[in-house]
Amino acid sequence: MTEVDAIVIGAGMSGMYQLHLLRQLGLGVQVIEAGSEVGGTWYWNRYPGCRFDSESYSYCFSFDEEMLQEWDWSEHFAPQPETFAYLRRVADKLDLRRDIRFDTRVASAHWQEREGHWLVRCEDGYEARARYLVTAVGILSIPVIPNFPGRDSFAGPSFHTSDWPRGGIELAGKRVAVVGTGATGVQVIQEMAKVAGHLTVIQKEPNWCKPLCNAPIAPEEMADIKARYAEIFRSCRESDAGFVHNWDPRTTFEVGDEEREAFYERKYGERGFAFWLSNFSDLAVDEKAARLASDFLARKIRSRVNDPETAEKLIPKDHLFGTRRVPMETRYYEVFNQPNVDLIDVNADPLVEITPDGMRFGSGFVPLDAIIYATGFDAVRGAFDKIDIVGKGGLTLREKWDDGPVTFLGLQSHGFPNFFMIVGPHSGATFCNVPRCAEQNVEFVAELIGHMEGRGLARCEASAAAEDDWTTQVLDQADQLLAGRTNSWFTGINHNIEGRGRRKMLLYTLGQQYFLQTCREIVAQDYRGFDMAPQRPAA
Missing domain, CATH: 3.50.50.60 (FAD/NAD(P)-binding domain)
Incomplete structure (x- = not known):
């Protein structure tokens, strides 16, 4: 004891x-x-594409100036291996x-x-x-994985994204299914589309996604960030949700249609949660305001996905923008223009069962070598x-x-x-x-x-x-x-x-x-x- x-x-x-x-x-x-x-989250989640969607320099510990000055972030939104290394370094420094x-x-x-x-x-x-x-x-x-019929019968590798094989797994050229299109699903789908021989995305509820707009941090920019850490943390403290972003004081209908569209376009191109958390101040409470922002994003999806039917499947119909957690993406919608990627909407084409060698849907059988569950958490x-x-x-x-x-x-x-x-x-x-x-x-x-x-x-x-x-x-x-x-x-x-x-x-x-x-x-x-x-x- x-x-x-x-x-x-x-x-x-x-x-x-x-x-x-x-x-x-x-x-x-x-x-x-x-x-x-x-490391917590950054220990368990090691799937390809896992990274911050808060700016790296707003996510780190603020209590030790020496640690702030000695650590360099490589990107505005750091990948998991870098974050995990940072937290191990903190554990070393503080014993x-x-x-x-x-x-x-x-x-x-x-x-x-x-x-x-x-x-x-x-x-x-x-x-x-x-x-x-x-x-x-x-x-x-x-982590949560639904009890799909036949789930345990699948003969190939299958796992939740938070239980990604610690030694890695070779999926290049394989027939892979990703189940789920939430924040984690979006990140892993982007990476699997680059390597899988064929990728099947299985979606129940599409989400409103916003471009991450990530970029490397050059040495001179990192030096500037280090000089401004006090300002950055003060800005986070003064915001509603602890981010470098905060609401625009205006409301949606204080501006005309042309000015509003230009504002949306600018925020869409800014980093991270800008379109969500520095949008007009009535976005979270006014259904008409949220509808206008949602319509803007729907037009973006239609412009980025070549097949109109697929685009409509990717546009949420059951909730407005900002009412759920907003996934950050990097060319996510363009994935669905690739010939090696299929999207299955289980609302229209339900999953019947999982078999040892694939998944059977109402429309037919999909052979698979691996199943990745991006099905969320309790x-x-x-x-x-x-x-x-x-x-x-x-x-x-x-x-x-x-x-x-x-x-x-x-x-x-x-x-x-x-x-x-x-x-x-x-x-x-x-x-x-x-x-x-x-x-x-x-x-x-x-x-x-x-x-x-x-x-x-x-x-x-x-x-x-x-x-x-x-x-x-x-x-x-x-x-x-x-x-x-x-x-x-x-x-x-x-x-x-x-x-x-x-x-x-x-x-x-x-x-x-x-x-x-x-x-x-x-x-x-x-x-x-x-x-x-x-x-x-x-x-």
């Missing part, structure tokens, strides 16, 4: 930073990580691995009321206990549901969240003392450039624990009233947004999960500035909303 002051689950960016800050408080910390290295137990998956975490600590048990039999438990499990870390709460988390009185987190997550600031849930969530449901770091906003989550938790340590307080638990108020605010705000009324993983929907109907909004959508101001006020009011107490005497 390992006994420490704090246990952190997950060694991605959030878990790494949390370990660093808790160490600075003088606490003994044990990080438990299912993978064999640090993090000595407090991380790798290749260990947490099975349960139970609050021991009498002792006032958390007992964590792992699938390999390892046990640890600590006063504080922090989850840094990520919002997209539990987002935001999936990793919490995988762990048997039990609080006071035997209450499980799954039971408490049966009708949707209930949290205070997305950081705690009543009934679970000393249990902190980084990028938890309804946290200010969910609908956000995650590293920018997650840093704030990590710092808030570290400062709160430091406050407890300094005052001799043993327990911290969100009050029922505080979490009810916070959850109500989050859900009420979501109802004002088009995204809150659209089925997506934002609202707990993944059609690849059997029996998963529409749930409540999982993300925080009130804007980063409101979240930061709320946190400042809570701290100034002696951590209002958090009930803290000294150790309860043993009976």
Whole structure:
């Protein structure tokens, strides 16, 4: 049995930073990580085409000026191998691995009321206990593959994109299927189209995609970025979602048709999420505004895809632009002009079964050598549901969240003392450039624990009233947004999960500035909303 002051689950960016800050408080910390290295998302996802869609220099850690100055990004949107190397370098520099137990998956975490600590048990039999438990499990870390008829009968290689073979796989000249056209699917499809002998793209729900507009970063440009890091991070803090992009103050209908079209065209050609997050300020709330932006993108798709029937299949009909996560692409639509690529819309041509040597659809049989599932994740709460988390009185987190997550600031849930969530449901770091906003989550938790340590307080638990108020605010705000009324993983929907109907909004959508101001006020009011107490005497 390992006994420490704090246990952190997950060694991605959030878990790494949390370990660093808790160490600075003088606490003994044990990080438990299912993978064999640090990196989280950037450890697990190694599929071809995997890369940032946040600007590289806005995604990195901001707390160490020396690290900022010594690391050079090669592209505005770095590929996975570079990001993974960066995070390993951070782990080396801060000597993090000595407090991380790798290749260990947490099975349960139970609050021991009498002792006032958390007992964590792992699938390999390892046990640890600590006063504080922090989850840094990520919002997209539990992959989902639908139970297609005959799925397990396929004789060739088949895998989820987050489980890409670690030693690589040779697919050149092969007959390959990619199932799914979300953000990950778009990235991997672009790369598979370059090497596959024949690529079959299997789509259920097309998405509104925007050009990434990536480019190399020349040495002189990297030097300029290093000189402007303080400005870049300040700009991210001042934006609604932690990006270098922020809303245009005008609304869609304040400008004429010609000026609006020119604005759309300019944003379409700018890097990253510019067309989404620096569009007109009413895009997220005005259906007519979102319709105009969607119509612009539909015209772009039709202009880039040669076959009109295929183009129409690639244009979403069930949601407007900006109401779901927007995939970034590089010549994605041009893939469908290639003679070695076919698109199958399962709404019109349903998948009947998977056989040992291919897939059978209503229209006929498609022979295959490999199947790649880009079918998404059990987002935001999936990793919490995988762990048997039990609080006071035997209450499980799954039971408490049966009708949707209930949290205070997305950081705690009543009934679970000393249990902190980084990028938890309804946290200010969910609908956000995650590293920018997650840093704030990590710092808030570290400062709160430091406050407890300094005052001799043993327990911290969100009050029922505080979490009810916070959850109500989050859900009420979501109802004002088009995204809150659209089925997506934002609202707990993944059609690849059997029996998963529409749930409540999982993300925080009130804007980063409101979240930061709320946190400042809570701290100034002696951590209002958090009930803290000294150790309860043993009976």
